[in-house]
Amino acid sequence: MLVTRTSEAAVPAVGEVELPRRPLVVIEAGKRRFLFKLSEFWEYRELLYFLIWRDIKVRYKQTALGVVWVVLQPLLMMMIFTLFFGKLAGIRADDGIPYPLFAYAGLLPWTFFATAANSAGNSLVNSASLITKIYFPRLMVPVAAVGAVLVDLAISFCVLAVLMVYWRIPPNRGLVVLPLLICLVTGLALAFGTLMTALNVRYRDVKIALPFLLQIWFFVSPIIYPVSILPARWHWVMALNPMTGIAEGFRAALYGRKPFAWTALAISGATTLVLFAIAMFTFKRMEKSFADII
């Protein structure tokens, strides 16, 4: 009799567990959904926050200069381009502002875009250990990579403010368009980075090709030269590159010396949107096989 009693105590007390009527999760083979579940992103928002926080914390650990690098990179780039393009090649800004400022305003969105796209493009492969061990919405990974670089962009803007004070450029009304431009360049980085990172899981060629691709992209975009140095009949070709509208837009918004090229900006926006749709579609389609082939 005593034995029976002890055994009852040893059996875990269950029964209070109230199960939901419908399953919380159904895992089924071959179910294709074209859209991301937004509620799931909301559920995992804290993870996104921690991933961004990790990237920022880790980036400059064990470096002597630390966050100074964020300031130094665009400044050094600006100086080098000023020397080679502004002085030696004799490229002039078309709106009459000093060349260093002209270049910096272009480098600001470009550096953000290139860093974010590169970091997002390699993000999934670099998180292979996470992807094969735990579930979470995979899109969080490239989004976090882009998010972390946004902090750098903010710091670069602070440097710009100092430069504008130095060259005595007053703020102008065009600045109100700036948030829109930042959204556009972020969207572009997100779209391109997401597409690249999904492809990278399958084709490691992306990892090798990406820096090279960005290099070419840099030279075909009006970052260190104005669009106006090209004949007018080629301007529409330039506008197909979403970076054109963004870089020109940044300069117009920051210095207010020339009118906004709204058509170019609209084309940029449309191309970004199309690229974004392609990226999301591709990512969604490939997402399910990530853990198996990464």
Add this chain to the structure above:
Amino acid sequence: MKPIIRVENLSKQYRIGARQGGYDTLRDVISGTLRVPLNLVRRQGRAAPKTIWALRDVTFDIQPGDVVGIIGSNGAGKSTLLKILSRITEPTAGKIELYGRVASLLEVGTGFHPELTGRENIFLNGAILGMRKVEIERKFDEIVAFAEIEKFMDTPVKRYSSGMYVRLAFAVAAHLEPEILIVDEVLAVGDAAFQKKCLGKMNDVAKHGRTVLFVSHNMGAVGTLCNRCLLIEEGKVEHDGKVADVISAYQSRLYPAVAPTSELGKVDRYGSGKAKFTSVGITHLGPERSEKPFLYPGEDLLVDITIAGESDITDANVALIIYDYSGYRIIDTNTAIKGSFLSLQRGEEAKVQFQLHEVLLKPGTYVVGLWLGGNGEIIDGITYAASFSVEADPETIRHSETFPGTYQCKYSYELQIDKLPQNGSRIVNSD
């Protein structure tokens, strides 16, 4: 009762062979695509990629509060099953319904970043495992105390010893509170004391009515923790039921060649080979020394061993070792203890009989190992030479449930029931 996990006809196919590298290059795809129309004309496809079924038509239900051990040989499909349940990879066919929040622990320290400090990694890892920030903050002190690394909270984990790293990682995972916990072989890490602590924690989790799925090769841990066990072999659920039954089914699969009596011609062995064990025979003796196919606890066991001399050996020691199902050595006895040594010449054969009296082992399968050596030399050793099983004695066991453990001493008990005072003030330690 309604199940908390329902798995129906689950299958998972993997491609192997040429694509084993895991990814292909663009060139392969381009050349492959170009070849497709060509092959259509020639009516011969590319060599079909080799595939394997990691899981094939797996169906089972898990009830809330079940602690299920999942065992099986390497590559049987256990980890694939856990990966599908954790939504890391997609099944090729079939369906799973989960009626609770799942947390999976396929590795300790997933997402730990070496450059971050212990404190930072607790938050990061917690978030990755699905904990809310407030939840982590609430349990932070508990986690630190469990890991026993208070002093190193602000040190980057890359400076941690591997033991500290594992302790911290497990501490975070141990404080998860999902309805369903999926654990893959994480207890194989850390020192003995920490493993014990982890087992204790897992036991707590199970006691709170949560459902646990637990893959392990440690039969001891499965036996202690689980109330149900699945044996998976070649992608199929081969056995499903009570832990002891499933483990012994697994055991008999593992050592199919091992039988009560065996000729030891073709077994794995080690040693110099100057003399060799040629056969081993196990006799179970019941009351009145009758022979039986198995043993009840407390009966005698005879082990007959023959040894053939290949060259001359002197003063050798013959040892008999008995392992339990987890490979733990329970009995290790030898002739030297009793002061006798074996000397054998080439062409001679020795017969040794070990008589084990009143073997008080609990029901289960046990493996017999043999060892011959002396003067610092191992002459012949066989880890799995034979096996025998102990069955529950229906005459003496009135209670059907078997409890974990390997040894059952003879015991008796006295029972006394007293009235407690009404206010209960005599209870000092309510813990």
